[in-house]
Amino acid sequence: MPLSSTTPPPLQEGDLLAAIDLGSNSFHMVIARYLLGQLRVVDRLRETVRMADGLDGKGGLSPEARQRALECLARFGQRIRDIPPLRVRALATNTVRKLRSPLAFLMPAETALGHPIEVVSGREEARLIYLGVAHAQPPHPGQQRLVIDIGGGSTEFIIGRGFETIERESLQAGCIASTRRFFPGGKLSKKRWKDALTEIGAEFQPFAAKYKVQGWNEALGSSGTHKAISDMCAAMKLSKGAITAEALPLLREELLRAKHIDEIDLPTLSNERRPIIAGGILVLEAAFQALELQKLQVSKAAMREGILYDIVGRASENDLRDESVAALMHRYGIDSTQAQRVEATAQRLFEQVAALWNLETDDALMLGWAARLHEIGLAIAHSGYHTHGSYILENSDIAGFSRQEQQLLAALVRTHRRNVPKSAFEALPDRLLMPARRLAALLRLAVLLHRAHEADPIPTLELSADGDNLSLVLAQAYIDARPLLRADLIGEVDGMTGLGISFKPFIA
Numbered sequence: 001m002p003l004s005s006t007t008p009p010p011l012q013e014g015d016l017l018a019a020i021d022l023g024s025n026s027f028h029m030v031i032a033r034y035l036l037g038q039l040r041v042v043d044r045l046r047e048t049v050r051m052a053d054g055l056d057g058k059g060g061l062s063p064e065a066r067q068r069a070l071e072c073l074a075r076f077g078q079r080i081r082d083i084p085p086l087r088v089r090a091l092a093t094n095t096v097r098k099l100r101s102p103l104a105f106l107m108p109a110e111t112a113l114g115h116p117i118e119v120v121s122g123r124e125e126a127r128l129i130y131l132g133v134a135h136a137q138p139p140h141p142g143q144q145r146l147v148i149d150i151g152g153g154s155t156e157f158i159i160g161r162g163f164e165t166i167e168r169e170s171l172q173a174g175c176i177a178s179t180r181r182f183f184p185g186g187k188l189s190k191k192r193w194k195d196a197l198t199e200i201g202a203e204f205q206p207f208a209a210k211y212k213v214q215g216w217n218e219a220l221g222s223s224g225t226h227k228a229i230s231d232m233c234a235a236m237k238l239s240k241g242a243i244t245a246e247a248l249p250l251l252r253e254e255l256l257r258a259k260h261i262d263e264i265d266l267p268t269l270s271n272e273r274r275p276i277i278a279g280g281i282l283v284l285e286a287a288f289q290a291l292e293l294q295k296l297q298v299s300k301a302a303m304r305e306g307i308l309y310d311i312v313g314r315a316s317e318n319d320l321r322d323e324s325v326a327a328l329m330h331r332y333g334i335d336s337t338q339a340q341r342v343e344a345t346a347q348r349l350f351e352q353v354a355a356l357w358n359l360e361t362d363d364a365l366m367l368g369w370a371a372r373l374h375e376i377g378l379a380i381a382h383s384g385y386h387t388h389g390s391y392i393l394e395n396s397d398i399a400g401f402s403r404q405e406q407q408l409l410a411a412l413v414r415t416h417r418r419n420v421p422k423s424a425f426e427a428l429p430d431r432l433l434m435p436a437r438r439l440a441a442l443l444r445l446a447v448l449l450h451r452a453h454e455a456d457p458i459p460t461l462e463l464s465a466d467g468d469n470l471s472l473v474l475a476q477a478y479i480d481a482r483p484l485l486r487a488d489l490i491g492e493v494d495g496m497t498g499l500g501i502s503f504k505p506f507i508a
């Protein structure tokens with residue numbers, strides 16, 4: 001149960017939602033209308049961008065790949081120009097995660113799209129893939145399923161039950177990355193294939209045993225790679241509608257009749273997919289061997305559908321981020337009573353300056369979560385606990401949160417006390433810098449006001465803002481009875497300067 005009543009506006013009948021998936025091979029966009037509690041797809045766009053092809057070994061991106069991406073995003077942006085920002089989510093995956101400087105790509109990319117672009121971790125990507133598959137093909141009650149998604153740069157493996165994931169893994173072995181890695185120059189041979197199978201199989205081993213113990217009742221493949229392989233198997237009469245352990249080696253042998261990728265000639269294989277199909281079949285064959293799979297059905301859904309359902313969840317009382325924060329509080333033994341006090345006061349302060357500071361619903365949510373988690377670092381040590389907490393939040397896999405959301409949470413926790421380092425917000429995109437500094441100021445005041453952990457309410461609490469000038473008014477009798485609080489408020493005049501905010505405490 002969330003400690004705060006702050007929630008984004010609920011979905012209305014007929015609302016349009018858009019999900020954009022910036023994959024390593026293709027960019028996808030799905031637009032759906034919310035009707036009678038369900039999503040009805042009204043438009044789909046897909047473009048082959050091959051961002052992973054533009055990656056070099058040092059995290060750089062070629063000008064050609066960058067230009068393809070920006071031109072595609074500009075076209076997507078035109079289509080969703082009239083959809084409210086809260087109903088649009090654009091997520092970037094493996095290739096952007098691997099960039100040496102993601103912000104250098106994301107800033108022009110967001111300008112082209114006209115919406116923020118979030119980067120998600122491999123495990124969060126896996127959760128969204130499973131969510132999309134589960135909604136498109138509802139699982140049987142009580143049964144577990146394995147979902148595999150072979151992307152351009154990575155492959156995700158998920159075991160889930162119902163609509164919830166149990167295990168999530170993401171490996172750096174996608175169809176583009178594996179083709180480039182194992183078949184340089186496009187040369188194909190049985191020896192190269194055998195060596196590649198051994199190498200990828202070794203990378204799958206650390207989690208394969210755990211997955212086989214967990215078990216599943218059915219296996220599904222999500223992504224264009226699986227559909228392409230399934231179509232080729234069906235056209236060659238190797239299987240009917242599914243990919244099997246018997247069909248894959250036969251498909252591989254047919255592929256290896258070609259000595260070069262450009263010479264691959266398989267039925268139903270498109271010219272667009274020909275340059276990367278070898279890596280896709282290779283990864284799938286390695287997965288079949290490592291997990292001892294016999295049959296894999298093909299799903300018609302993928303991460304983009306999962307993003308749509310995640311938007312629905314965020315607009316309801318079922319925001320997974322609340323559950324994830326609650327799980328962190330429990331895991332790290334956070335004092336929930338103190339967290340509730342700090343959050344209530346932080347939101348009280350937020351409401352007084354939100355309009356003056358152009359803060360929005362999402363900002364209120366982030367402030368609430370930061371308040372609940374500000375003491376998470378105490379599980380490591382009291383000394384520097386704000387630094388420990390920041391590290392935990394930035395480096396954990398937190399379901400439902402994007403990388404930028406985790407970085408913002410980490411920055412707020414890092415700056416809620418003591419001096420504010422110049423590097424505190426450097427990982428954030430420019431669009432988040434001003435709200436981040438202002439949320440940090442509100443959190444600092446809320447934590448300071450509850451430093452004594454006392455239950456007594458604060459009778460007078462008036463906050464006003466004029467640009468980056470902040471004034472706080474407290475009752476005389478209340479402050480006279482708390483000399484430590486008075487000293488802390490006076491000290492905060494200097495403390496806020498690291499946020500670029502001028503702070504003045506007053507006594508009513």
